Amino acid sequence: MRWTLKPKPEISKVEALKKTLQVDDVVATLLLQRDIDTYESAKIFFRPSFNELHDPFLMKDMDKAVARIETAIANSENILVYGDYDVDGTTSVALMASYLKTKTEAVATYIPDRYDEGYGVSYQGIDFAHDNDFSLIIALDCGIKAIEKIAYAQEKGIDFIICDHHRPGDKIPSAIAVLDPKRNDCKYPFKELCGCGVGFKLISALASKDGQTPEDLVEYLDLVATAIGADIVPIVGENRALAYFGLQVINTNPRPGMKAIIAEVKKEELTITDVVFIIAPRINAAGRMKHGNHAVTLLTETDFNLAATYAVDIDQYNTDRRETDKRITKEALLHIEKDNEQDQYTTVVYQEDWHKGVIGIVASRLIETYYRPTLVFTKSGDKLAASARSVSGFDVYNALEACSEYIEQFGGHKYAAGLTLLPENYETFKAKFETVVKETIDPKLLTPELKIDMEINLNQVNNKLMRIIKQFAPFGPRNMSPVFMTQNVKDTGYGKCVGEDKSHLRLTTTQSNSDKIVGIGFGLGDKLDLITNRKSFSAAYAIEENHWNGNTSLQLKLKDIKD
Structure with missing residues (x-):
C-alpha cells in the first residue's frame, strides 16, 4: 500500500x-x-438538521413532475413506478410506491428482469404499461439516457417522469419531467443525491402541497439511508442529513421489511457500514439471483409476519449469491494466470456461463488481487454484458467512453459501470481498453492508496x-x-x-x-x-x-x- x-x-x-x-x-x-x-x-x-435540505422545487422540472402526478391522481390514472434492480433502484421504487399509495390505489411497480431486459428502461416494460392501461411511468434510478425508449412510450400515449442521478448524455429524453441534479441546466445546489434521494425530493415536493415538510416523511428515510450507503455517494451535505436521520429510523422504527432483514441477521445497533455490508447485499441478492420484484415486495410489505417469510427467502438468495461469486472469482483468477495477464494495466475476463447477477461483485474481488481497472464479461442473449469496476482515482466511465466505437450500450459512474457489446468486438475492445488505460492512468494509481x-x-x-x-x-x-x-x-x-x-x-x-x-x-x-x-x-x-x-x-x- x-x-x-x-x-x-x-x-x-x-x-x-x-x-x-x-x-x-x-x-x-x-x-x-x-x-x-x-x-x-x-x-x-x-x-444534522432537516433545515439543511434544499427546497425540492429548486430542481429543474420539479414543478412539471408534481403537476403531472397531481393530475394523474385527480383523474385516477394508473401510475407505474419503474426502477432498476439494484439497491438504489428497488428502494426508490419502494419509497415512491409506498408514498403514492397514500394518495391513490392506482399504483403498481415494475422492476426489469436483469437477464431478459437488462439495465434501465426497457421496451418490454413500456409494452407492459401499454397493455395494462398505465398512462404515466415514474422511472427511478434510470432513464437519463433512454432517448429512444421515452419516444417509444410517447407513441403509445404514455407519459414519463424520470428521477435519475447518473450523468446525462448529450441529449435529454423528451419526458414530461427529467429530475437529475447532474443535468447541466439544473441549478439544484446539491449534485450528489442517489436515485432514492431524488425520489425523496419528489415526494417532498408532492407532500409540500399538503403542507407537509420533509420531517413528516421521516418514515421513508430508512430506504434513503440504505440507498445512500449502497450506492457509495458522498455522505456530505444533504446526504449526511438524510443518512443520519435514516439510520435513526433503521435503529428505532424501521418498516416491517427492513425490520425482518435485521431480525434475520440478529444485529442490534446498525451503522452505515452495517447497512452497506448486511442490509444492502440482501436487497441486492434478489435482483442478482432471482428478481428485483422480491426486494420491492419485501420493502413495501406492511405486515411483519409476511415480511419475515420474505426475508428468509431473501437471505437464501444472498447465501446463493455468496457461493456463486466465490466460485466465479476462482475461475476468473485462473483465466488471468492461464493467459499470463498478470502484468497488464487492466483485467478483462470472459466466460459465457458466468452468472450475470454477480459479475460486478467478481470485478471488485479481482481488484483485491490485481489492483487495476477491471471488467468481467458474460453472455447475455446474443451479446456480451460486463460490469466494470475501477481503482481509486481513475475514471473508468471516461475510459469506456474512449472505447465506445466497440460498445453497444454503457452507463454508470466514475468507479462502476455496465456495458454490452457484440461478441465479435470483444477482442478488439479488450485491446483498446488496455491501450486507453495504459495511456491515461497514473501508474501510481495501480498501487492501493x-x-x-x-x-x-x-x-x-x-x-x-x-x-x-x-x-x-x-x-x-x-x-x-x-x-x-x-x-x-x-x-x-x-x-x-x-x-x-x-x-x-x-x-x-x-x-x-x-x-x-x-x-x-x-x-x-x-x-x-x-x-x-x-x-x-x-x-x-x-x-x-x-x-x-x-x-x-x-x-x-x-x-x-x-x-
Whole structure:
C-alpha cells in the first residue's frame, strides 16, 4: 500500500478552531480536513438538521413532475413506478410506491428482469404499461439516457417522469419531467443525491402541497439511508442529513421489511457500514439471483409476519449469491494466470456461463488481487454484458467512453459501470481498453492508496477522542472514518496470527511510555515478521471499541504496518 498523509491544515486555523470549539489538536485537524472551520459548520456537522435540505422545487422540472402526478391522481390514472434492480433502484421504487399509495390505489411497480431486459428502461416494460392501461411511468434510478425508449412510450400515449442521478448524455429524453441534479441546466445546489434521494425530493415536493415538510416523511428515510450507503455517494451535505436521520429510523422504527432483514441477521445497533455490508447485499441478492420484484415486495410489505417469510427467502438468495461469486472469482483468477495477464494495466475476463447477477461483485474481488481497472464479461442473449469496476482515482466511465466505437450500450459512474457489446468486438475492445488505460492512468494509481488523516502518538488514543470520533458518523465518501498513523510502535511480545487460516494479526502495542492497546489487523497475518523480537514499526489504523463479555475497551483496527 501507498501511505498518503493528508496535508496538515495551517497552524493558525487549527488554533482558532481549537479555541472556538474547545477541542484538542486532533479533533480540530480532523474537522479542518473535512472543510469544517467555523462554529456554525461544526454545529451542522455534529447535529444534522432537516433545515439543511434544499427546497425540492429548486430542481429543474420539479414543478412539471408534481403537476403531472397531481393530475394523474385527480383523474385516477394508473401510475407505474419503474426502477432498476439494484439497491438504489428497488428502494426508490419502494419509497415512491409506498408514498403514492397514500394518495391513490392506482399504483403498481415494475422492476426489469436483469437477464431478459437488462439495465434501465426497457421496451418490454413500456409494452407492459401499454397493455395494462398505465398512462404515466415514474422511472427511478434510470432513464437519463433512454432517448429512444421515452419516444417509444410517447407513441403509445404514455407519459414519463424520470428521477435519475447518473450523468446525462448529450441529449435529454423528451419526458414530461427529467429530475437529475447532474443535468447541466439544473441549478439544484446539491449534485450528489442517489436515485432514492431524488425520489425523496419528489415526494417532498408532492407532500409540500399538503403542507407537509420533509420531517413528516421521516418514515421513508430508512430506504434513503440504505440507498445512500449502497450506492457509495458522498455522505456530505444533504446526504449526511438524510443518512443520519435514516439510520435513526433503521435503529428505532424501521418498516416491517427492513425490520425482518435485521431480525434475520440478529444485529442490534446498525451503522452505515452495517447497512452497506448486511442490509444492502440482501436487497441486492434478489435482483442478482432471482428478481428485483422480491426486494420491492419485501420493502413495501406492511405486515411483519409476511415480511419475515420474505426475508428468509431473501437471505437464501444472498447465501446463493455468496457461493456463486466465490466460485466465479476462482475461475476468473485462473483465466488471468492461464493467459499470463498478470502484468497488464487492466483485467478483462470472459466466460459465457458466468452468472450475470454477480459479475460486478467478481470485478471488485479481482481488484483485491490485481489492483487495476477491471471488467468481467458474460453472455447475455446474443451479446456480451460486463460490469466494470475501477481503482481509486481513475475514471473508468471516461475510459469506456474512449472505447465506445466497440460498445453497444454503457452507463454508470466514475468507479462502476455496465456495458454490452457484440461478441465479435470483444477482442478488439479488450485491446483498446488496455491501450486507453495504459495511456491515461497514473501508474501510481495501480498501487492501493491508504489515506491517513494525521500522525498521532498512542497516548493520544483515549475514550474522549473515541466519543468525538463516533459523532463524526455516518461515515462514507468524503467523510471516511479517520485513519491515524503512529511511528516507533512495538509489540509487547505476544503478537500472533489468528483466525481459522491464520491470516489475521493480533498484537498488543506500546509506544515509549504509552498504555498498552490491542491491535487487530485483518488479512495482515503475513506481516508477523515485522513485529517480532520487539522491532519498531509504523502502524496505520482506525480506533474502534471492542465489546466483549459486557466490557468495552479501545482497540486499533490495523489497516497496514511497515518497518
